Amino acid sequence: MPARDRTVRTRYAPSPTGPQHIGGIRSALFGWLFARRHAGQFVLRIEDTDQKRSVRGSVEQIVDSFDWLGLDIDEGPHIGGAFGPYVQSQRLDLYQHWANWLVDQGHAYRCFATPQELAELRKAGRGYDRRYRDFPADRSAEQAAQGVAHVIRFKMPLAGTTRGSDLIRGEVAFDNAQLQDAVLLKSDGFPTYHLAHIVDDHAMRISHITRAVEWLPSFPLHLQIWQAFGWGKPQFAHLPVLLNPNGKGKLSKRKQQFADSQGKSVPVLVHEFQSAGYLPEAVVNFLTNIGWNFGDDQEVFNRAEAMARFDLQDVNPANSAYPIAKLDWLNSQWLQRSDADELARRLKPLLEAAGYEVNVALLIKVVPLLQVRLKSLNDVVRMAGFFFADWNDFTPPPADILVQRKQDEASTTAILRGALPLLEALEDFSPTAQQAAMTAYAASIGQKNGAVFGSLRAAVSGQKVSPPTFETMDIFGKAEALRRVKLAVAALEAARS
RNA sequence: GGCCCCUUCGUCUAGCGGCCUAGGAUGCCACCCUUUCAAGGUGGAGACACGGGUUCGAGUCCCGUAGGGGCUACCA
Numbered sequence: 001m002p003a004r005d006r007t008v009r010t011r012y013a014p015s016p017t018g019p020q021h022i023g024g025i026r027s028a029l030f031g032w033l034f035a036r037r038h039a040g041q042f043v044l045r046i047e048d049t050d051q052k053r054s055v056r057g058s059v060e061q062i063v064d065s066f067d068w069l070g071l072d073i074d075e076g077p078h079i080g081g082a083f084g085p086y087v088q089s090q091r092l093d094l095y096q097h098w099a100n101w102l103v104d105q106g107h108a109y110r111c112f113a114t115p116q117e118l119a120e121l122r123k124a125g126r127g128y129d130r131r132y133r134d135f136p137a138d139r140s141a142e143q144a145a146q147g148v149a150h151v152i153r154f155k156m157p158l159a160g161t162t163r164g165s166d167l168i169r170g171e172v173a174f175d176n177a178q179l180q181d182a183v184l185l186k187s188d189g190f191p192t193y194h195l196a197h198i199v200d201d202h203a204m205r206i207s208h209i210t211r212a213v214e215w216l217p218s219f220p221l222h223l224q225i226w227q228a229f230g231w232g233k234p235q236f237a238h239l240p241v242l243l244n245p246n247g248k249g250k251l252s253k254r255k256q257q258f259a260d261s262q263g264k265s266v267p268v269l270v271h272e273f274q275s276a277g278y279l280p281e282a283v284v285n286f287l288t289n290i291g292w293n294f295g296d297d298q299e300v301f302n303r304a305e306a307m308a309r310f311d312l313q314d315v316n317p318a319n320s321a322y323p324i325a326k327l328d329w330l331n332s333q334w335l336q337r338s339d340a341d342e343l344a345r346r347l348k349p350l351l352e353a354a355g356y357e358v359n360v361a362l363l364i365k366v367v368p369l370l371q372v373r374l375k376s377l378n379d380v381v382r383m384a385g386f387f388f389a390d391w392n393d394f395t396p397p398p399a400d401i402l403v404q405r406k407q408d409e410a411s412t413t414a415i416l417r418g419a420l421p422l423l424e425a426l427e428d429f430s431p432t433a434q435q436a437a438m439t440a441y442a443a444s445i446g447q448k449n450g451a452v453f454g455s456l457r458a459a460v461s462g463q464k465v466s467p468p469t470f471e472t473m474d475i476f477g478k479a480e481a482l483r484r485v486k487l488a489v490a491a492l493e494a495a496r497s
Numbered sequence: 498g499g500c501c502c503c504u505u506c507g508u509c510u511a512g513c514g515g516c517c518u519a520g521g522a523u524g525c526c527a528c529c530c531u532u533u534c535a536a537g538g539u540g541g542a543g544a545c546a547c548g549g550g551u552u553c554g555a556g557u558c559c560c561g562u563a564g565g566g567g568c569u570a571c572c573a
Contacts, residue, residue: 015573050572115571125498127569151571169502178500178569186571193573217501217568240503243566247508250566286509289522293510297521316510317502319566323509326523336536372536383534404533435532442532453532465534 006207008040013047013197013211016058020065020270023212023242023252026287030239031210032071033288033310043204044076046087047197049190059087065270069280070303075204083204088196095191098199098229099152099184107228108184109133110140110150127180128153152185154194154225162220167208167237167312174220182221194221202231210312213238213319237312240291240319247321266324277350277376279338282331289330290323291316300333328375335374340367347380354381356388363388365475369467386461387472391480396491397462404454412455413492416485418445419452423485429478431470438470459488 010031014024035042044062048054063078075081085091102108111132121129132140133155144150157176164172184195191199201209216238226233242251245260257272259265267273273283284303288294292315294301335343344363347370351358366387373383396402403412422437423429442452457469460481466472473481 013573017573047573053572111571113571118571122570153571166502172501174501180569183571188571190571192571197573212567213502214567215573219501238502241566245508247565290509293521295511297511299509299522318504319502320510321508323523326509329523332536373534375535438532448532450532457533463533467534469532 006205008035008038009043009205009207010035010040010210011043011045011201011204011206013045013200014058014062015050016046016048016054016062018055018058019061021252022268022270022273022287023250025065025069025270026242026290027210027212027239028066029069029071029284029287030237030292030310030312030315031208033307034208034210034237034312035074036307037310040207041074042072043081043083043206044073044078044086045200045204046077047193048087048089049193049196051089051188051190054089061271068270068274069284071284088191088200091196091200092189092191094203095185095196095199096189099191099195102154102184102228103152105228106155108152108154109135109181110144111153111181111183112143112148112150114149130181133181149187151183151187153181154184154221154228156181156221156224162223164219164223164236166216166219167235168240168315168317169238172216172219176220176224179221182218184225194218194225198222198225198229198231201234202226202229206234208235208237208312210237210239212241214241237315239315240317242290242322243319245322245324251322260324264324266322277378278327278331279334279346279377282327282334285334286327286330289326290320291318300330300337332372332375335377336371338371340364340371343367343371346377350377350380351385351388354385356381356385357390358388362475366467369471369475373467383465384467386463386466387475391476394462394484394487396484396488397458399492399495401462401464402455402458402488402492404451404458407451407455409492409495411451413489415445415447415452415455416459416489416492419456420482420485420489423473423478423482426478429474429481431468431474434470434473455488456485459485 012024012028012031014020032042046059059077063073063076066073073079075083075086077086099108103110109132113128113131118128121127156179160176162174162176166172182194183192185191219236219238223233243249244251244254245266251268254268256269257265257267265276267276281302285301288306289299292310294306294309341364344360344367347367348358348360348363351363366384370380370384374380399409403409407415419438419441422441423434426433426437438452438456439449442449453469456473457466458464460469460473460476476484
C-alpha cells in the first residue's frame with residue numbers, strides 16, 4: 001500500500017542521551033508540524049540500542065522539553081499507544097527475529113570478523129572487505145550454534161544504482177559499489193540504527209521519515225533494506241541542520257550554551273532557553289522560521305498558524321547558520337503580545353527566586369509597564385524588582401542617581417522640594433494629571449521636563465532607568481510616592497550639611 | 498582521499514524563465530517621537546559565489562569550478 005494513502009504518522013526518535021538539543025528539537029518540530037497539518041499522529045520512540053550512551057532520566061527530560069514547547073505527543077514510552085513498546089531495548093526479540101529472517105532469505109549474513117580484524121582493516125585504510133559474505137551457510141550456522149561471537153551484516157548489492165526520492169531534495173542516486181555491508185545486529189544482540197528504525201517504522205506505521213540530512217548517505221542502505229523486507233516504504237524528508245552562528249560546523253556538536261564571536265550567549269539546550277527567559281512560543285516561532293517561512297512576509301506567528309500552512313516540500317534544503325540574534329527580537333514581540341495576566345503568572349516565580357515576596361495585585365499593575373521593555377523574562381528583576389522590595393526598607397538612592405544632567409545637589413533638592421506641594425495638592429493622582437502638573441511646574445521654574453521627571457524617577461524608584469515615572473508613582477500611590485520624594489530631599493540635605 | 502547534499506544582503510529568508518532597476522525580517526546607521534529605558538515611525542547602506550552553456554529572455558534550467566556541510570563505527 002503506497003505510503004501516501006495512509007494516515008500521516010511521523011516520529012521523533014532520539015537516543016536517550018540526556019538534555020534535549022535544539023537541533024534535534026528543530027527536526028522534531030518539522031515532523032510534528034507535518035503530522036498536525038495532516039491531522040495525523042506524532043510518535044516519540046527512544047532509540048537506546050547503544051547501551052554505552054544511554055543516560056537515565058532522559059525520557060523525562062525529553063517529555064519535559066516537549067511539554068514546555070507545547071508540542072504534544074500522541075504515542076510514546078510515557079503514555080503508551082497501540083504500537084508499543086516505544087523503547088527499542090524492549091523490542092530486541094523483534095529485531096533479532098527480522099535479522100535472522102534476512103539471513104534465511106539470503107539478504108544478510110553472519111560475520112565472524114573480530115574487532116581486531118576490523119581495526120586492522122581500518123588501519124590499512126580500507127573498510128570491511130566482505131570476508132564472510134560468501135561463507136558457507138552450513139559452517140556459518142554451525143559456528144553460530146557453537147556460540148562464536150558474530151554480527152549480522154546486510155548484503156548490499158555489489159553493483160548498480162540505488163535511487164531514492166526525498167521530499168525536500170527530489171531524486172537522489174547512489175552508486176551501490178560505494179556502500180558497505182552494514183552491520184544490522186551487533187554481537188551483543190542489539191540492533192544497529194539501520195535495522196531497528198526500519199523494523200520499528202514499519203511496525204509503527206510511520207508514513208514519513210523526517211530526519212536530519214546526516215542520514216542521507218545511509219539512505220540507499222535503508223532503501224535496500226526496506227526492499228529486502230518487501231515492506232511498503234514510507235516517504236522520506238532529509239531535513240537541513242543548524243550550523244554554528246558563524247556558519248562553520250554543525251551546531252549540534254555543541255553540548256551546551258556558549259558565547260559567539262560578539263560575546264553573546266548562545267543557548268543550545270532546551271532548558272537553557274527556559275532559564276534564559278525565552279518564551280516557548282517565541283522559541284517555536286524562531287525555530288519554525290529557519291528553513292521554512294510562513295509566507296506573506298509575516299515573521300511572527302503561533303503554532304496553530306504554522307500548522308495550517310506547513311509542508312515538508314517547502315523546506316529549504318540548505319543548512320542554516322543559527323540566527324540567534326533574531327530570537328531576542330521575536331521574544332520581545334511575544335512578550336509585547338502576551339496577555340498581561342499570563343505574563344504576570346510567568347514573572348512571579350522569577351521575582352520570588354530573586355528573593356522578593358510578590359503581591360499579585362501589584363504585579364498585575366506593573367506588567368503593562370514592562371511588556372514593551374522586557375527582552376527576556378529574567379529582565380523583570382532588574383527592571384521592576386524595586387516594586388516588590390519591602391517598602392518600609394526603602395532608602396533613597398545616592399546623589400549621583402538623584403542628580404540629573406546639568407543639575408547639582410542644591411538644584412535637585414529645590415526641584416524636588418518644589419514639586420512636593422504640587423503633587424500633594426492633586427486630587428487626581430493619575431499619570432496624566434501628574435504629568436500635566438509637573439510639566440507646568442518645570443516650565444514655571446525654567447527647567448526642562450527631564451530635570452524634574454528624572455529626579456522624581458530616581459527618588460521614587462531608586463534607579464536611573466525605570467518604567468515611566470508617573471505610572472510608577474501612580475502604582476505606589478500618592479502617600480508612598482511622596483514619602484519617597486521627601487526621603488530623597490532629606491537625604492540630599494543631609495549629604496550637603 | 499572517496500561518496501552525498503547545499504550555495505540570494507553579515508544573518509534568517511521570498512523568488513519555482515519574463516511581474517526583479519531582486520521583496521521581507523533581523524542586525525547596523527541616521528532622523529522623528531520622547532521624562533530614563535524601551536517600544537513605535539521614517540529613511541539608509543547591504544546579496545543572486547564564479548565560469549560556461551540552453552533560451553528571444555536566467556537569480557530561476559543544465560554542466561563545470563570554487564566554497565560550505567555531512568557520511569565514511571558492532572554511535573545514532
